[in-house]
Structure formats: C-alpha cells, structure tokens
Amino acid sequence: MSEDLRDEVEALNSIYGEGCLVPSEDQDESPASSSTTYILQLPGDEASSLRLQFPDTYPAEPPAVLGTQHSSGGRRGAGARDLGVFREALGTVFQPGSVCLFDAVEEFVRRMEEEREKEELLQQQEGDDAEDGEGANADRGERAVDGGQTDFAAMTPPPWTLSEVVVENKSTFVAHVARVTSPAEAKLFLQHLLWSDRRIRSATHNITAWRIRGPGGTSYSDCDDDGEDAAGGRLLHLLQLMEVWDAMVVVTRWYGGVKLGPRRFALINSVARDGLVRAGLGDGGGKEKEKKKGK
Known part of the structure; x- marks a missing residue:
C-alpha cells in the first residue's frame, strides 16, 4: 500500500x-x-x-x-x-x-x-x-344509468341544443343545453342523455348545472363537478351571470392525456356559454350586464 x-x-x-x-x-x-x-x-x-x-x-x-x-x-x-x-x-x-x-x-x-x-x-x-384531479376519471369506464323505472326508449328525447365542439391538446369539449321546469326533470334529462349516447356515458367528465324557478318565489339550483374539481360551481356561476333561469347545461369532456391546467375551466365555460346562446337563453353578455349594474 x-x-x-x-x-x-x-x-x-x-x-x-x-x-x-x-x-x-x-x-x-x-x-x-x-x-x-x-x-x-x-x-x-x-x-x-x-x-x-x-x-x-x-x-x-x-x-x-x-x-x-x-x-x-x-x-x-x-x-x-x-x-x-x-x-x-x-x-x-x-x-x-x-x-x-x-x-x-x-x-x-x-x-x-x-x-x-x-x-x-x-x-x-x-x-x-x-389534488387538482385533472384526468382522474380517465379510466373509469362507462357510467351506470340511474333511471329508476323509466322506459327511456319510450321517452320523448329532451330538446337538447348543442354547442360548438372544441378540441384542444387532445381534449374534446361539448355542451348540451335544455330548458327544464323542475329538478326532477333536469335529473331525468341527464340520465336520458347518458342512456342514449355511449360516448357521453364513457366520457371523462359530464359536468352539470341547473337553475330553476319554482312556485311562490322559490328557486332551485344545483351542480355536479363529476370529478372535475370546482367545475360544476363555475357552470352554476355562469348561469347566474347570464341571468339564465329554467335551464340546465351539461358539459362533456373527453380527456386526451395532456393536462390543460386552469385553461380547461375557460374551455368548459366557453362551450357552456356557446350552448346557452344557441339555445336562446343568453346573449353572452352576462358579465357586461353585471358590471353595468354595479356602476
């Protein structure tokens, strides 16, 4: 050594x-x-x-x-x-x-x-x-349809209005909008949509929100993120900004494997707004209206 x-x-x-x-x-x-x-x-x-x-x-x-x-x-x-x-x-x-x-x-x-x-x-x-949850539902497969005793085949299809389909970084977004008169009808329309379209049934997210006037000055509103964190609340807020009543919106997202981050919320609201305007339920100027009210 x-x-x-x-x-x-x-x-x-x-x-x-x-x-x-x-x-x-x-x-x-x-x-x-x-x-x-x-x-x-x-x-x-x-x-x-x-x-x-x-x-x-x-x-x-x-x-x-x-x-x-x-x-x-x-x-x-x-x-x-x-x-x-x-x-x-x-x-x-x-x-x-x-x-x-x-x-x-x-x-x-x-x-x-x-x-x-x-x-x-x-x-x-x-x-x-x-924690963010983006893409969390990507591999969950088809959703179960909860229609109770409803015969969807004999049911008149809901009068859906579709938004423009938006594709960004392999994710696809589309909104379905319909007029509804009660929470029960909104839930039934959603289940019929899932029953009638396997692609939507298998989508990563079906984010929903509705806002309905009831008798005697009552009102009903609800939303569901379907795994897309806070997205349902954002849709409900959009309905409020656009002063939309007696309507529901379902935004479907097919996740393509590329995370979009906060950008996805803008796309979700964008197709929802487009669907509402096409359905004659708003002119897209809800934010501007609210600003004017605040002056």
Missing part, C-alpha cells in the same frame, strides 16, 4: 466513521499482487458498499470500481444506481497524481442529493396533480 493510499484511508475513516474504507477479507496478499482491494461504504443510511481495486501506482492511476459488495436496502435497483453514480463521480474528479477518493465520495453525495431533490419535486408535482 502506498503512503498516499494509507493517508487517504485514515482520512476517510476519520471523516465518515470507522469502517468507511476497509481492506477486503478476500485480499490477495501474494507478493505477485500489484493491487489492493478495499470495501468502500458510501455515506447514507441506506447506501451501498462498493469494491474498489487500487493499483500500486495509485494515485498516478485511478482505482477500479469492481462492483457492489452490498446493495442498498432502500429499493430495487439502488445498488446498480449507486455503482453507476459513483463511477461517474470518480471519473469526474480524478486527476493523475492526486488522491481522489474523498473528492469522489463528496461528488457522489452531491449527485445523490440532486437526485433526491428531483424525486421530491416530482412527487410534489404528482401530488399536486392528484
């Missing part, structure tokens, strides 16, 4: 703890051997240990990383990951004639911290996406 290697072994064990760098038990101690094999325990609670072979000419030549002595217990593939990262770190810091093991270990630690930060960021983004 060269004096440089001996000093480096002592330094690493003093910094990272005894046992960080120890001779291999199957060391070849024959006079003909031109190398020395050590076991390097990488820093970290679940880090792997590696087999390193130091040539007698070290540090003029770099040590060879033979493989893993013991793989990390953290997760599958961690040993191969640690081995690859350390080899890259060693290749980055080695300079002929200078000891490199401490620098290689520090570079390994730095790279692993970067990977950990990336994983945490990805998990956070995935968590945000899950």
Whole structure:
C-alpha cells in the first residue's frame, strides 16, 4: 500500500466513521499482487458498499470500481444506481497524481442529493396533480344509468341544443343545453342523455348545472363537478351571470392525456356559454350586464 493510499484511508475513516474504507477479507496478499482491494461504504443510511481495486501506482492511476459488495436496502435497483453514480463521480474528479477518493465520495453525495431533490419535486408535482384531479376519471369506464323505472326508449328525447365542439391538446369539449321546469326533470334529462349516447356515458367528465324557478318565489339550483374539481360551481356561476333561469347545461369532456391546467375551466365555460346562446337563453353578455349594474 502506498503512503498516499494509507493517508487517504485514515482520512476517510476519520471523516465518515470507522469502517468507511476497509481492506477486503478476500485480499490477495501474494507478493505477485500489484493491487489492493478495499470495501468502500458510501455515506447514507441506506447506501451501498462498493469494491474498489487500487493499483500500486495509485494515485498516478485511478482505482477500479469492481462492483457492489452490498446493495442498498432502500429499493430495487439502488445498488446498480449507486455503482453507476459513483463511477461517474470518480471519473469526474480524478486527476493523475492526486488522491481522489474523498473528492469522489463528496461528488457522489452531491449527485445523490440532486437526485433526491428531483424525486421530491416530482412527487410534489404528482401530488399536486392528484389534488387538482385533472384526468382522474380517465379510466373509469362507462357510467351506470340511474333511471329508476323509466322506459327511456319510450321517452320523448329532451330538446337538447348543442354547442360548438372544441378540441384542444387532445381534449374534446361539448355542451348540451335544455330548458327544464323542475329538478326532477333536469335529473331525468341527464340520465336520458347518458342512456342514449355511449360516448357521453364513457366520457371523462359530464359536468352539470341547473337553475330553476319554482312556485311562490322559490328557486332551485344545483351542480355536479363529476370529478372535475370546482367545475360544476363555475357552470352554476355562469348561469347566474347570464341571468339564465329554467335551464340546465351539461358539459362533456373527453380527456386526451395532456393536462390543460386552469385553461380547461375557460374551455368548459366557453362551450357552456356557446350552448346557452344557441339555445336562446343568453346573449353572452352576462358579465357586461353585471358590471353595468354595479356602476
């Protein structure tokens, strides 16, 4: 063992703890051997240990990383990951004639911290996406139709007015609008729509809202997000802004696999507004009317 290697072994064990760098038990101690094999325990609670072979000419030549002595217990593939990262770190810091093991270990630690930060960021983004709910219903299949004892085949189809179909980043949006006189009729119309069209029954979201005047000055309103967070409330708010009564709107979205973020709410409201205007239930100027009232 060269004096440089001996000093480096002592330094690493003093910094990272005894046992960080120890001779291999199957060391070849024959006079003909031109190398020395050590076991390097990488820093970290679940880090792997590696087999390193130091040539007698070290540090003029770099040590060879033979493989893993013991793989990390953290997760599958961690040993191969640690081995690859350390080899890259060693290749980055080695300079002929200078000891490199401490620098290689520090570079390994730095790279692993970067990977950990990336994983945490990805998990956070995935968590945000899950909380956001966009695309959450993409694989749920067809909805069940709840029509009670209703014979949909004998029923007169609801007088739906369709909006323009809007496609953006593989997602498709369309609105169905109908005049209704009671919450029961609104629910029946929705179930008939699901029964009559398999594509709508299998859509990612069918977002609904209705606003109905009742007798004696009573009124009824309701909405359903159908998995598209807060979208139903936005539709109901649109009906209020446009001063629409005795009507319902169903906005269907087929999710295409590309998240649209907040943009999807603008598209949902856009097709809903278009359907309401086509049905003669508003002129699209609800916001302007409300602004004038507030002056």
